[in-house]
Amino acid sequence: MDIENILKKYSKDKSYLLEIMHDVEKSKENKNLDLNDLKVISKYLDINLSAAYGTATFYSMFSLKPQAKYVIMVCSSTVCHIKKSYDILLFLKSLLNCDDDNLSKDGLFAVSEVGCLGLCDISPSMMINNQVYGDLDENKIKQIVGELRNGSNGA
Amino acid sequence: MEAMAHKNLKEPIIITTYQTQCLEDYINDGGYETLKNVLTKYKPNEIIEQIKASELLGRGGAAFPTGIKWDFTAQIKADHKFVVCNADEGEPGTFKDRWILEHKSYSLIEAMSLCAYSVGGDKGYIYIRGEYTESINSIRKALKEAYDNGFLGENILKSGFSFNIELRRGDGSYVCGEETALIESIEGKRAFPRFKPPFPGIKGLWGYPTVINNVETFANIVPIIKNGADWFKNYGTEHSSGTKLYSISGSVNKSGIIEANLGVTLKELLDAAQGMKNSKTFKCALIGGASGGFVYKDELDLPLSYETLKKAGKTLGSGAVLFLSEDDNEESLLKNILTFFKHESCGKCTPCREGYPKLIAMYEAFLENKIKAEDIMKLADVMFKTSLCALGQSVRMPLETYLSRKYKKL
Numbered sequence: 103m104d105i106e107n108i109l110k111k112y113s114k115d116k117s118y119l120l121e122i123m124h125d126v127e128k129s130k131e132n133k134n135l136d137l138n139d140l141k142v143i144s145k146y147l148d149i150n151l152s153a154a155y156g157t158a159t160f161y162s163m164f165s166l167k168p169q170a171k172y173v174i175m176v177c178s179s180t181v182c183h184i185k186k187s188y189d190i191l192l193f194l195k196s197l198l199n200c201d202d203d204n205l206s207k208d209g210l211f212a213v214s215e216v217g218c219l220g221l222c223d224i225s226p227s228m229m230i231n232n233q234v235y236g237d238l239d240e241n242k243i244k245q246i247v248g249e250l251r252n253g254s255n256g257a
Numbered sequence: 258m259e260a261m262a263h264k265n266l267k268e269p270i271i272i273t274t275y276q277t278q279c280l281e282d283y284i285n286d287g288g289y290e291t292l293k294n295v296l297t298k299y300k301p302n303e304i305i306e307q308i309k310a311s312e313l314l315g316r317g318g319a320a321f322p323t324g325i326k327w328d329f330t331a332q333i334k335a336d337h338k339f340v341v342c343n344a345d346e347g348e349p350g351t352f353k354d355r356w357i358l359e360h361k362s363y364s365l366i367e368a369m370s371l372c373a374y375s376v377g378g379d380k381g382y383i384y385i386r387g388e389y390t391e392s393i394n395s396i397r398k399a400l401k402e403a404y405d406n407g408f409l410g411e412n413i414l415k416s417g418f419s420f421n422i423e424l425r426r427g428d429g430s431y432v433c434g435e436e437t438a439l440i441e442s443i444e445g446k447r448a449f450p451r452f453k454p455p456f457p458g459i460k461g462l463w464g465y466p467t468v469i470n471n472v473e474t475f476a477n478i479v480p481i482i483k484n485g486a487d488w489f490k491n492y493g494t495e496h497s498s499g500t501k502l503y504s505i506s507g508s509v510n511k512s513g514i515i516e517a518n519l520g521v522t523l524k525e526l527l528d529a530a531q532g533m534k535n536s537k538t539f540k541c542a543l544i545g546g547a548s549g550g551f552v553y554k555d556e557l558d559l560p561l562s563y564e565t566l567k568k569a570g571k572t573l574g575s576g577a578v579l580f581l582s583e584d585d586n587e588e589s590l591l592k593n594i595l596t597f598f599k600h601e602s603c604g605k606c607t608p609c610r611e612g613y614p615k616l617i618a619m620y621e622a623f624l625e626n627k628i629k630a631e632d633i634m635k636l637a638d639v640m641f642k643t644s645l646c647a648l649g650q651s652v653r654m655p656l657e658t659y660l661s662r663k664y665k666k667l
């Protein structure tokens with residue numbers, strides 16, 4: 103769906119800003135908002151471009167840069183910390199040959215550390231795009247990454 | 258997710274049946290009967306009196322009496338009033354709201370409508386953190402069904418009462434869960450907390466009176482109105498009525514949600530979680546999430562209620578219980594907590610923005626024996642007294658409960 107069609111779903115109510123940004127981001131090939139999107143959205147809702155920009159950059163889930171196909175969020179909060187999430191993170195980064203920006207060598211994966219995902223009962227946990235994964239260990243991670251690479255996993 | 262009622266509980270209040278993912282079952286189970294009854298037979302203030310009498314305390318962490326909160330808003334005359342459900346659940350170690358959103362969506366909507374009727378609200382928002390995809394889907398479905406069947410919208414059940422609820426998705430920021438930051442976020446702004454007072458109940462969304470409650474708080478409303486305040490007060494302790502959904506995690510055999518009477522002991526929860534994993538011994542538990550406190554072996558029999566924990570210098574907070582064994586390291590957990598807060602600080606006020614990086618440096622120096630525990634606590638105290646919201650204030654609790662134990666005199 104293009105941005106004009108997304109806007110049609112919403113009335114000109116400023117409280118739809120985050121909702122619209124969510125939808126637009128999801129509709130884009132590289133899952134990111136760009137300045138032009140923000141211009142169109144802010145004009146539609148009659149807010150300043152700078153305010154829309156401020157909101158888009160405040161929330162960590164929005165991205166103004168093109169995103170990798172698979173965005174991996176590894177929880178590093180309390181419970182996962184106790185369950186050795188740091189080892190999971192290191193293993194994942196080395197498995198994917200991540201550079202200093204935590205982007206995999208093939209450009210397919212981006213790895214980030216995030217706060218509690220509310221998956222503490224299956225800690226250590228992570229999310230890839232909208233999919234949740236828990237009780238992680240090295241074997242499980244290898245399997246998940248393998249499936250994503252050969253397309254047999256729908257995340 | 259595993260969810261169960263503690264065996265000491267005759268009948269759970271929230272974790273009742275699992276089949277409520279379908280409107281038909283909910284209605285067969287007596288769902289929306291309470292709303293129908295209230296709209297036809299009760300005055301708004303009768304409902305508020307009932308909630309007041311139940312002595313229900315807010316389950317989002319701060320334990321403010323819900324009935325009093327509703328009454329503030331009910332007393333004010335305004336063109337619009339809002340009812341907001343805080344489903345941003347971000348306190349590390351807490352996952353009970355997710356269970357409620359996925360299993361009790363109909364009851365939440367009914368509760369928000371009851372709240373709106375009592376305080377004179379005309380519009381509601383459910384603000385769910387964006388990562389909770391399933392919760393979002395489940396609430397979306399329940400909202401649609403409510404509209405399709407006349408439980409939401411104009412002239413609900415032909416009573417003359419109108420109320421609308423919309424869903425909003427949050428976006429990966431812990432501070433968004435703070436009520437005024439959440440309101441800013443619904444308004445489409447950056448989630449910077451506002452200075453209080455005025456409290457949201459007086460001046461909230463777009464300056465209008467706004468009741469904002471946690472998911473679990475709302476989950477108690479229909480049962481209370483259906484069964485009465487006295488029934489509710491049979492649960493829990495003298496000053497903490499009702500049950501609590503404890504989020505159990507860490508080095509135990511069975512993680513998950515346990516609904517138990519407020520006042521259940523840590524020992525009882527540990528038993529319900531089938532003991533420590535690999536037969537290790539219990540070392541301590543972090544209760545209340547990252548902004549909670551450590552509870553040690555000699556406190557295993559401490560009743561987990563709001564008043565007892567407060568008296569012991571701790572907090573029940575969101576009810577998160579992270580069990581640590583002899584092999585787990587609280588020292589590094591504390592560093593993890595400091596780093597978490599530093600990362601989540603919104604930067605609006607100086608004590609929190611500048612305080613956390615400094616605290617981390619001090620904590621490292623402390624671990625190398627270069628400074629004393631008192632030095633850290635001095636800064637934590639200043640942050641507690643001067644930060645704008647609880648994100649800058651709450652680190653004093655984990656620091657104090659750990660350091661005072663390990664280094665006795667502070």
Ligand SMILES: Cc1cc2nc3c(=O)[nH]c(=O)nc-3n(C[C@H](O)[C@H](O)[C@H](O)COP(=O)(O)O)c2cc1C
Binds near residue numbers: 434
């Ligand atoms: C940094 C911070 C994060 C918070 N996160 C949440 C949250 O995720 N969910 C919640 O219900 N309350 C959260 N709160 C508490 C809310 O500000 C508010 O007290 C609560 O929503 C009121 O509802 P209750 O009275 O039903 O507990 C947070 C507070 C702070 C300071």
Ligand code: SF4
Binds near residue numbers: 449601603644645647
């Ligand atoms: S205490 Fe921290 S999170 Fe709260 S307003 Fe100040 S800087 Fe922001």
Ligand code: FES
Binds near residue numbers: 177180221350
């Ligand atoms: S602490 Fe990692 S999911 Fe909650």
